[in-house]
Amino acid sequence: xxxxxxxxxxxxxxxxxxxxxxxxxxxxxxxxxxxxxxxxxxxxxxxxxxxxxxxxxxxxxxxxxxxxxxxxxxxxxxxxxxxxxxxxxxxxxxxxxxxxxxxxxxxxxxxxxxxxxxxxxxxxxxxxxxxxxxxxxxxxxxxxxxxxxxxxxxxxxxxxxxxxxxxxxxxxxxxxxxxxxxxxxxxxxxxxxxxxxxxxxxxxxxxxxxxxxxxxxxxxxxxxxxxxxxxxxxxxxxxxxxxxxxxxxxxxxxxxxxxxxxxxxxxxxxxxxxxxxxxxxxxxxxxxxxxxxxxxxxxxxxxxxxxxxxxxxxxxxxxxxxxxxxxxxxxxxxxxxxxxxxxxxxxxxxxxxxxxxxxxxxxxxxxxxxxxxxxxxxxxxxxxxxxxxxxxxxxx
Amino acid sequence: xxxxxxxxxxxxxxxxxxxxxxxxxxxxxxxxxxxxxxxxxxxxxxxxxxxxxxxxxxxxxxxxxxxxxxxxxxxxxxxxxxxxxxxxxxxxxxxxxxxxxxxxxxxxxxxxxxxxxxxxxxxxxxxxxxxxxxxxxxxxxxxxxxxxxxxxxxxxxxxxxxxxxxxxxxxxxxxxxxxxxxxxxxxxxxxxxxxxxxxxxxxxxxxxxxxxxxxxxxxxxxxxxxxxxxxxxxxxxxxxxxxxxxxxxxxxxxxxxxxxxxxxxxxxxxxxxxxxxxxxxxxxxxxxxxxxxxxxxxxxxxxxxxxxxxxxxxxxxxxxxxxxxxxxxxxxxxxxxxxxxxxxxxxxxxxxxxxxxxxxxxxxxxxxxxxxxxxxxxxxxxxxxxxxxxxxxxxx
Numbered sequence: 114x115x116x117x118x119x120x121x122x123x124x125x126x127x128x129x130x131x132x133x134x135x136x137x138x139x140x141x142x143x144x145x146x147x148x149x150x151x152x153x154x155x156x157x158x159x160x161x162x163x164x165x166x167x168x169x170x171x172x173x174x175x176x177x178x179x180x181x182x183x184x185x186x187x188x189x190x191x192x193x194x195x196x197x198x199x200x201x202x203x204x205x206x207x208x209x210x211x212x213x214x215x216x217x218x219x220x221x222x223x224x225x226x227x228x229x230x231x232x233x234x235x236x237x238x239x240x241x242x243x244x245x246x247x248x249x250x251x252x253x254x255x256x257x258x259x260x261x262x263x264x265x266x267x268x269x270x271x272x273x274x275x276x277x278x279x280x281x282x283x284x285x286x287x288x289x290x291x292x293x294x295x296x297x298x299x300x301x302x303x304x305x306x307x308x309x310x311x312x313x314x315x316x317x318x319x320x321x322x323x324x325x326x327x328x329x330x331x332x333x334x335x336x337x338x339x340x341x342x343x344x345x346x347x348x349x350x351x352x353x354x355x356x357x358x359x360x361x362x363x364x365x366x367x368x369x370x371x372x373x374x375x376x377x378x379x380x381x382x383x384x385x386x387x388x389x390x391x392x393x394x395x396x397x398x399x400x401x402x403x404x405x406x407x408x409x410x411x412x413x414x415x416x417x418x419x420x421x422x423x424x425x426x427x428x429x430x431x432x433x434x435x436x437x438x439x440x441x442x443x444x445x446x447x448x449x450x451x452x453x454x455x456x457x458x459x460x461x462x463x464x465x466x467x468x469x470x471x472x473x474x475x476x477x478x479x480x481x482x483x484x485x486x487x488x489x490x491x492x493x494x495x496x497x498x499x500x501x502x503x504x505x506x507x508x509x
Numbered sequence: 510x511x512x513x514x515x516x517x518x519x520x521x522x523x524x525x526x527x528x529x530x531x532x533x534x535x536x537x538x539x540x541x542x543x544x545x546x547x548x549x550x551x552x553x554x555x556x557x558x559x560x561x562x563x564x565x566x567x568x569x570x571x572x573x574x575x576x577x578x579x580x581x582x583x584x585x586x587x588x589x590x591x592x593x594x595x596x597x598x599x600x601x602x603x604x605x606x607x608x609x610x611x612x613x614x615x616x617x618x619x620x621x622x623x624x625x626x627x628x629x630x631x632x633x634x635x636x637x638x639x640x641x642x643x644x645x646x647x648x649x650x651x652x653x654x655x656x657x658x659x660x661x662x663x664x665x666x667x668x669x670x671x672x673x674x675x676x677x678x679x680x681x682x683x684x685x686x687x688x689x690x691x692x693x694x695x696x697x698x699x700x701x702x703x704x705x706x707x708x709x710x711x712x713x714x715x716x717x718x719x720x721x722x723x724x725x726x727x728x729x730x731x732x733x734x735x736x737x738x739x740x741x742x743x744x745x746x747x748x749x750x751x752x753x754x755x756x757x758x759x760x761x762x763x764x765x766x767x768x769x770x771x772x773x774x775x776x777x778x779x780x781x782x783x784x785x786x787x788x789x790x791x792x793x794x795x796x797x798x799x800x801x802x803x804x805x806x807x808x809x810x811x812x813x814x815x816x817x818x819x820x821x822x823x824x825x826x827x828x829x830x831x832x833x834x835x836x837x838x839x840x841x842x843x844x845x846x847x848x849x850x851x852x853x854x855x856x857x858x859x860x861x862x863x864x865x866x867x868x869x870x871x872x873x874x875x876x877x878x879x880x881x882x883x884x885x886x887x888x889x890x891x892x893x894x895x896x897x898x899x900x901x902x903x904x905x
Contacts, residue, residue, distance in 0.1 A: 114708025164567035171560035179750035312510025354575035
């Protein structure tokens with residue numbers, strides 16, 4: 114017999130994932146300035162703090178930290194995450210918290226619990242390409258809801274809820290990926306209200322919550338959720354370490370929590386105890402607030418450098434000016450095609466993600482997502498100048 | 510609106526998972542002797558070795574170990590796992606290896622890549638209950654193939670391959686869970702041959718491979734696989750640490766490997782770098798062979814104690830005498846119902862898993878799986894005596 118593509122599950126057919134993955138392979142080239150990806154700055158990572166913490170938790174807990182753990186998570190981490198969430202304006206009980214292997218897994222478990230092929234999931238337009246891919250693996254129908262500079266448009270959201278009877282809406286309310294925009298407080302209230310009114314679960318993905326460089330912190334959508342329709346996805350990737358893959362989901366409906374736990378049990382049984390215990394120790398020692406304060410200083414400088422770097426871009430370029438997060442989003446003149454220009458840019462030593470990958474329906478080839486957290490200020494200027502050259506040349 | 514079970518995906522309906530989970534909750538009671546679970550002995554875990562290793566890998570690698578990693582795995586771990594696999598009689602290229610978050614995830618990724626609702630998956634009868642649960646989450650049709658004391662029956666396997674045209678067969682060839690039996694060498698060859706003949710992928714789950722207390726190591730099914738139909742699932746859970754959740758899958762068809770990588774990308778993005786690096790350092794320093802030699806001594810004593818403990822069991826009890834692994838399986842007289850007796854046993858201070866949970870179709874209430882690795886010898890005698898009492902009383 115011959116092995117062929119006919120063996121593959123239908124739900125895996127629409128997933129290529131290749132464009133971005135191919136870019137990522139080029140990023141190892143020496144001297145490459147990468148505005149692609151969403152990596153924290155290496156300077157924002159603390160191996161010198163984490164190394165002794167790792168040794169400490171393993172030595173003090175002993176053999177049980179190397180044994181099987183509960184799918185429901187390492188109990189001390191649930192407690193310290195609970196405190197973190199209350200401080201972050203996420204009202205919840207400890208029993209509503211499930212530690213996950215990154216918030217990617219939170220979304221995956223939610224989809225696994227809910228989605229039959231053909232079910233509708235609403236997303237912002239544009240939205241995080243990783244979430245689009247995860248949704249596609251469940252063969253869901255993705256419906257994109259228009260957004261503006263204050264996030265998803267509630268009237269459009271309501272229209273889509275009425276028309277498509279979705280099970281789930283996926284929203285990144287704060288410093289959205291890719292646009293950097295933040296959902297206004299009125300809209301947050303409205304989203305929570307619509308969720309309950311139409312019986313649509315809302316996944317509130319909030320990994321950039323703590324990365325605010327100016328303005329006031331807004332209440333979470335979850336804080337307006339009276340019945341339990343909002344699932345809050347928290348991540349420690351951007352504030353402690355992405356490589357540890359520790360996040361948490363807050364699920365208020367007990368029957369839904371149970372399905373997520375069962376789903377996790379058959380996915381990876383549990384998140385590794387060592388990484389859970391390191392994050393717990395980090396939180397428990399109160400290291401997070403000072404660390405966040407420190408990294409915000411650097412990130413703000415990097416953001417400003419990137420915004421300044423747009424000076425050489427063609428006239429008519431519209432860009433978001435985010436108050437936080439890791440990304441700047443730009444709409445270039447219509448005749449610029451960032452998808453086509455990527456190879457040229459990479460050859461010149463600068464990488465980015467073409468905006469088209471963030472749209473459920475593709476298109477929008479004149480848009481671009483730029484990450485500033487992963488490059489030092491001088492490299493940001495250098496990279497933006499190179500990028501401006503590539504773009505300007507293409508317009509000649 | 511009211512949240513209700515109608516929101517859940519159909520594929521999650523048949524999964525209760527509750528019986529075992531409810532047992533596991535009782536295991537925390539002080540003084541409980543647990544023959545349930547498949548935990549390694551605490552004495553076989555080495556926090557004193559792992560703690561400094563953790564510190565060492567984080568300090569020496571620095572910030573990159575805290576950054577995002579590649580879905581394809583931590584490169585040094587792929588290399589050290591490659592050496593480990595070659596030493597274990599698993600011929601493969603490094604590019605065929607995907608580090609996973611435990612071998613549970615390997616099976617999950619394989620199912621995700623292959624299974625549409627209604628597709629058939631063949632399993633041994635009985636088989637690992639965790640695998641049954643994972644297969645059910647993909648809404649596959651499970652067909653159980655009869656086994657005897659030498660493992661799955663090849664003629665029955667061939668019949669099932671012809672009749673059901675399955676995409677996948679799941680087989681634990683060595684010290685099977687739950688029965689402890691080992692597939693004979695002739696049958697291993699035959700399984701590999703049938704896989705290629707009928708074009709059925711075979712998942713060879715081999716977590717107990719190194720835990721042999723007597724007899725000769727047999728070649729893996731994968732070693733007879735000339736075309737690539739066998740996917741080998743390796744685990745470090747039983748020989749280094751289950752709580753670290755590090756395993757690996759060997760996938761020879763490149764297109765299938767790609768689907769598994771894409772599936773992993775949307776499940777947890779990558780296995781944590783810290784745990785991958787710890788396992789890599791452990792292998793690289795050559796600590797495994799000595800460690801395995803040491804734990805085998807203890808496990809063999811525990812196995813013998815458990816076999817001896819059957820002396821007080823009712824006449825007519827048939828038990829397997831495994832040459833390795835972590836479990837003894839017994840068939841008790843027909844009128845004994847281990848499912849019903851569990852509560853009584855737990856109240857008396859001894860726990861086990863009723864055999865029915867390992868059968869795709871249920872039934873077989875007179876069977877029982879007993880784990881010996883997680884209890885010291887004196888507790889094994891004590892627990893077996895208690896269990897014999899509960900069983901004998903039930904027959905009066």
